[in-house]
Amino acid sequence: MEQKKPIKRHKAMQPLSREHHQGLLLSWKIRTGISKGVSAERIKTYLNWFYATHLVPHFRTEEKLIFPILGNDHELVKRAIAQHRRLERLFNTSTDLDRTISLIEEELEAHIRFEERILFNKIQTVANEQQFETIAKLHPESKFTENSNDVFWE
Numbered sequence: 001m002e003q004k005k006p007i008k009r010h011k012a013m014q015p016l017s018r019e020h021h022q023g024l025l026l027s028w029k030i031r032t033g034i035s036k037g038v039s040a041e042r043i044k045t046y047l048n049w050f051y052a053t054h055l056v057p058h059f060r061t062e063e064k065l066i067f068p069i070l071g072n073d074h075e076l077v078k079r080a081i082a083q084h085r086r087l088e089r090l091f092n093t094s095t096d097l098d099r100t101i102s103l104i105e106e107e108l109e110a111h112i113r114f115e116e117r118i119l120f121n122k123i124q125t126v127a128n129e130q131q132f133e134t135i136a137k138l139h140p141e142s143k144f145t146e147n148s149n150d151v152f153w154e
């Protein structure tokens with residue numbers, strides 16, 4: 001049987017993949033908080049900080065630097081952009097918080113898995129060296145900053 005080798009992430013795109021790791025951790029923090037009985041208000045306060053500090057810049061980088069390589073009319077890019085808009089609406093929702101944070105947990109994880117397993121692999125196969133150089137230059141590695149005001153998942 002043919003074995004599919006996982007595609008290695010190009011060095012220029014590794015900082016974005018590390019941000020995805022933090023995003024998956026965010027979904028884990030939400031699940032842990034819910035199972036520990038932490039209030040939706042406390043979790044949402046952390047989500048608001050994470051969204052403004054980490055996700056808004058991440059979405060912006062993808063939409064300005066990564067998605068245009070494939071083109072905004074490409075089906076996979078359209079799907080990713082629609083997921084960004086949907087997540088933005090959820091993060092900006094302050095009602096029905098139990099349901100809202102559950103949807104964020106599910107949909108953020110699904111979005112990241114889609115980018116890591118499908119979209120980024122596709123983009124990597126069409127990008128040229130100059131585009132990789134631009135990504136590396138405009139989006140270098142940066143250290144993740146945590147907000148330790150209320151570590152409800154510990």
Ligand SMILES: [Fe+2]
Nearest residue numbers: 059062080115
């Ligand atoms: Fe994204």
Ligand SMILES: [Fe+2]
Nearest residue numbers: 020058062115
């Ligand atoms: Fe992403």
